Amino acid sequence: MHPGVEKAAAPYGSWESPISAAAVSAAGKTVEGLAVAGDGQLLWVETRPEEGGRAVLVKEVAGANGGNLDVTPPEFAVRSLAQEYGGGAFAVQGDVVVFSNYSDQRLYKQTVGDNSPVPMTPDYGGSVVRYADGVFDPHFSRYITVMEDHRQSSSNPITTVAAVSTSVGDVNEPTVLVSGNDFYAFPRIDPTEKRMAWIEWSNPNMSWDKAQLWVGYFSGKGEVQKRICIAGEDPLFVESPTEPKWSSKGELFFITDRQSGFWNIHKWDEQSNVVVQVYSIDAEFSKPMWIFGVSSYDFLRNDDSSQIIACCYRQNGKSYVGLLDHDSGSFTKLDLPFTSVTNIVSGDGSFYVEGASGSLPVSLAKVTLDEKRTMATDFSIVWSSSEDISQYTSYFSLPEFMEFPTAIPDQHAYAYFYAPHNPNFQGSSDEKPPLLVRTHGGPTDEARGVLDLSVQYWTSRGWALVDVNYGGSAGYGREYRERLLGQWGVVDVNDCCSCATFLVETGRVDGQRLCVTGESAGGFTTLACLAFRQIFKAGASLYGIADLASLRAGMHKFEAYYIDNLVGNKQAYFERSPINFVERFTCPVILFQGLEDPVVSPDQATTIYKAIKEKGLPVALVEYEGEQHGFRKAENIKFTLEQEMLFFARLVGHFKVADDITPIKIDNFD
Numbered sequence: 070m071h072p073g074v075e076k077a078a079a080p081y082g083s084w085e086s087p088i089s090a091a092a093v094s095a096a097g098k099t100v101e102g103l104a105v106a107g108d109g110q111l112l113w114v115e116t117r118p119e120e121g122g123r124a125v126l127v128k129e130v131a132g133a134n135g136g137n138l139d140v141t142p143p144e145f146a147v148r149s150l151a152q153e154y155g156g157g158a159f160a161v162q163g164d165v166v167v168f169s170n171y172s173d174q175r176l177y178k179q180t181v182g183d184n185s186p187v188p189m190t191p192d193y194g195g196s197v198v199r200y201a202d203g204v205f206d207p208h209f210s211r212y213i214t215v216m217e218d219h220r221q222s223s224s225n226p227i228t229t230v231a232a233v234s235t236s237v238g239d240v241n242e243p244t245v246l247v248s249g250n251d252f253y254a255f256p257r258i259d260p261t262e263k264r265m266a267w268i269e270w271s272n273p274n275m276s277w278d279k280a281q282l283w284v285g286y287f288s289g290k291g292e293v294q295k296r297i298c299i300a301g302e303d304p305l306f307v308e309s310p311t312e313p314k315w316s317s318k319g320e321l322f323f324i325t326d327r328q329s330g331f332w333n334i335h336k337w338d339e340q341s342n343v344v345v346q347v348y349s350i351d352a353e354f355s356k357p358m359w360i361f362g363v364s365s366y367d368f369l370r371n372d373d374s375s376q377i378i379a380c381c382y383r384q385n386g387k388s389y390v391g392l393l394d395h396d397s398g399s400f401t402k403l404d405l406p407f408t409s410v411t412n413i414v415s416g417d418g419s420f421y422v423e424g425a426s427g428s429l430p431v432s433l434a435k436v437t438l439d440e441k442r443t444m445a446t447d448f449s450i451v452w453s454s455s456e457d458i459s460q461y462t463s464y465f466s467l468p469e470f471m472e473f474p475t476a477i478p479d480q481h482a483y484a485y486f487y488a489p490h491n492p493n494f495q496g497s498s499d500e501k502p503p504l505l506v507r508t509h510g511g512p513t514d515e516a517r518g519v520l521d522l523s524v525q526y527w528t529s530r531g532w533a534l535v536d537v538n539y540g541g542s543a544g545y546g547r548e549y550r551e552r553l554l555g556q557w558g559v560v561d562v563n564d565c566c567s568c569a570t571f572l573v574e575t576g577r578v579d580g581q582r583l584c585v586t587g588e589s590a591g592g593f594t595t596l597a598c599l600a601f602r603q604i605f606k607a608g609a610s611l612y613g614i615a616d617l618a619s620l621r622a623g624m625h626k627f628e629a630y631y632i633d634n635l636v637g638n639k640q641a642y643f644e645r646s647p648i649n650f651v652e653r654f655t656c657p658v659i660l661f662q663g664l665e666d667p668v669v670s671p672d673q674a675t676t677i678y679k680a681i682k683e684k685g686l687p688v689a690l691v692e693y694e695g696e697q698h699g700f701r702k703a704e705n706i707k708f709t710l711e712q713e714m715l716f717f718a719r720l721v722g723h724f725k726v727a728d729d730i731t732p733i734k735i736d737n738f739d
Contacts, residue, residue: 106181
């Protein structure tokens with residue numbers, strides 16, 4: 070459509086859009102870890118929905134336009150199942166890669182370009198021993214990794230820091246170096262001296278509640294013979310140190326939230342054995358460690374004059390990337406097009422960033438610096454999660470960061486609001502758009518206001534959408550995160566309802582057409598909104614939690630006490646579980662569930678479905694063979710989105726959708 074041509078008036082929700090559910094599912098590639106190889110080129114793991122969610126290690130080929138190299142042979146996949154959520158599934162030294170293979174969870178060693186990975190760890194039959202967050206140890210030619218051993222107990226595996234020999238042809242039993250605590254992460258070796266830092270924590274804490282940073286000294290044989298606690302032992306304050314890294318000079322840096330409640334960069338002053346804050350700001354330099362291998366900062370390489378750190382912090386819903394000179398404590402902001410940054414790794418005279426913005430999908434970019442290391446001279450996208458997304462640019466609705474009042478006087482929470490937008494259509498002046506409220510999972514996670522075709526799918530059809538960062542979300546410091554302690558199912562529910570009400574009261578959306586959707590923990594918030602509040606007219610739960618007690622009973626070790634901390638006592642477990650109050654549902658619900666889900670058992674969805682059906686309310690249940698917790702197959706991602714949209718359109722929409730979608734049968738409606 071040419072500028073100046075009138076937009077056609079059409080009912081909200083009925084607009085025609087080229088952003089199809091197929092386009093959304095095709096744009097679902099994700100990055101699961103990145104590192105720089107010896108030649109300065111980037112390596113990363115990407116997941117591919119079109120290959121059933123297979124995770125492949127890919128290497129950037131300099132000068133090749135999009136001609137990146139698949140490192141992983143077709144019969145392998147790079148994914149760890151440690152702590153269920155994995156991450157930290159590979160490491161590289163020069164051109165040698167060590168990775169966790171998805172099917173058997175063994176570690177394999179491979180030279181980039183050679184298609185025959187060699188196993189390094191024993192075959193225990195099945196995926197009973199898992200590895201993550203490994204690094205090469207230059208002092209003892211070995212690989213040091215977090216090891217999670219399920220051989221004695223699948224519900225209570227033993228986690229240790231272990232060493233695996235990297236000598237060719239050897240398959241050796243790993244040697245345990247550090248053990249005795251519940252959880253370990255970030256084993257990191259000092260390049261200048263025989264010692265290692267690591268993070269450890271114990272139940273009932275999550276690592277972001279309370280953790281410790283230790284340094285252990287290796288004996289001549291490579292065993293940890295003496296150790297000292299650097300952070301997390303002081304009884305005067307609670308802290309959660311994370312992401313330890315050694316500089317090339319053997320100085321230990323890490324991120325912690327002592328005293329201020331915000332994760333800032335600190336340094337261990339070894340001589341006087343004190344922790345020094347490098348830079349202080351009420352902002353988050355790291356995030357909750359749901360997955361292994363996060364890298365929120367890195368030292369610039371080949372830079373002896375002064376140690377410069379490339380890092381990013383998050384403040385008021387936005388990420389800022391900059392260069393931190395830790396000698397002077399000065400921070401120089403770089404003007405990059407990303408508003409969200411999740412990982413940073415350093416190259417030669419440059420660094421790589423994983424990030425996104427309201428108009429850029431999740432991408433990997435190379436940032437080149439000037440000789441003085443003070444400004445960015447070039448920003449180039451190396452990889453994009455959705456290559457052909459630019460054809461839809463004129464349809465994009467940009468996020469509006471909003472603060473809204475919560476149920477508690479003088480308290481606010483945050484969200485991203487996306488207004489309906491389409492270059493060819495506009496709503497009529499006498500109607501307001503329907504609203505979809507999205508509740509993120511976790512719940513200790515964060516909606517980031519970045520380009521996501523699964524949001525644009527709705528807005529380009531004339532829906533308004535709001536992504537709520539309810540109290541308890543990450544990105545706003547410890548105090549905000551801790552609003553949810555003992556209050557899950559209360560604060561999140563109140564905040565989602567308050568946000569919807571605020572948008573109605575400010576005249577942005579139609580109060581009679583409010584819908585809510587969520588996945589996993591977000592599905593719990595969604596179901597709780599539908600069971601315990603009367604604000605929403607319909608809802609969708611994607612593998613949502615309906616029964617907190619059964620979730621807790623079947624919970625893996627990593628989150629065994631997480632739910633207790635968020636919910637509280639037995640009575641609260643009962644009172645906040647929608648499954649116990651199915652008679653209170655008053656509006657239509659559609660449920661989507663993977664039949665191999667290890668986190669939320671499929672019978673939770675079945676129970677809710679049957680109860681709502683018996684009550685005579687419109688309801689539908691979609692079950693997927695072979696899907697787990699989170700759908701990975703493109704065809705299922707597509708079907709879910711189409712049927713969710715059609716369900717809402719038919720039940721609360723008052724409009725006909727433009728797309729030709731065959732509806733599934735809705736009980737008590739069709």
